[in-house]
Amino acid sequence: MNILDIQRLKDNKITLNLQTVLVNKLLTEAIDYVHIAAVNKNIRVILSPNENYEVSCDEELISRVVINLLSNAIQYSPENSEVFIHTGLVNGEIEISIRDNGVGMSENTLQRLMEQESVSDVQNRMSTGIGLQYCFLVLAAHRTNLNIVSAPGKGTTVSFSLVVKGISTTELIAASEAIKIKRTLTETEKETMKLFADRLRNCEVYEGSRILSILNEEIHGAPHWINDWKNEIRQAVFATNERVYNQLIEQLYE
Structure with a gap:
């Protein structure tokens, strides 16, 4: 990923190579890619058990998005901590979320990120914001968004959704909004x-x-x-x- 990739995405000069991709395979390969970075800080990357849905996406581009988000989570997390990956049905789509226990960001810093400006964390490590800008653009090309929830001292959660392959929207919404049985206790x-x-x-x-x-x-x-x-x-x-x-x-x- 470089400046040219960013510009090509901005100019809509990249054609998506849509494929049927297994979500677990995509995430597992991304975890393998960042394995050394995680080991160097003794950080565990934990993938929550989930149903292995298929999604329609450009595998190479989305894989780079996940790797970028995982790399950020590891970079800004303390040593001997965890990074969590979770997938689940939300509003008829598969939501992929990555959560760290890092330093977190203030509302001002988060706003600057959303505006694609340069930011620095509390340890004065600089980031050009190119990585996140790339993620925003790739996800926009897939007609989805990158959502970021963060607070100082409470870590950061980033998430995005993808369309599930081979299942109707009605079926997905029914699955994700299933009526919960009232729980009774003796x-x-x-x-x-x-x-x-x-x-x-x-x-x-x-x-x-x-x-x-x-x-x-x-x-x-x-x-x-x-x-x-x-x-x-x-x-x-x-x-x-x-x-x-x-x-x-x-x-x-x-």
Whole structure:
């Protein structure tokens, strides 16, 4: 990727080579590409388990987008931390999100990024913004957007969506907005789950590694729907969705 690539995208001189691509293959290969950079900082890149959908995209261009976003996440994360990748159905499309536990960005810095200006992080490392500008342009060519959520000291989450291949929009929306069965608890289950929920209550949604460690524990005497509930908690964490995270926990106290 260089200035010429950026200019060609701006001038609409790049024709997309649309292919059917497996999402997990795309992400796994990107993780392999940044492996050395991650190892050098002892950073774990964690891909959340997911259904392996096929998407229609220019594999080379989207792969470079994912590699760029992962590289940024690793660069601006502290040593001995984690970078999380999550995929899920949102509004009938596959959303790919990458979340780090780095220094995060203020609203002003984020606004400057969105305006494609140069920025510097709190450690005075300079970035020309070319990498993110490339991502914006490639995703725009795919008729999608790059979304960025960040706050100082709370890390950054970047996400974008792609069209799923071979499944109608109606089917996807039905899958992503499936009606949730009302969850009921026996008195014994309430006591069991309350001990578990109390620990999650003490976590902020951006404390991904701490929350995932709790979720990975076995809960004896838990209700049959516990795994579905855990997956919804994970999705809220990957999306840094504090409202949904708190709602899911509070369900256990009703």
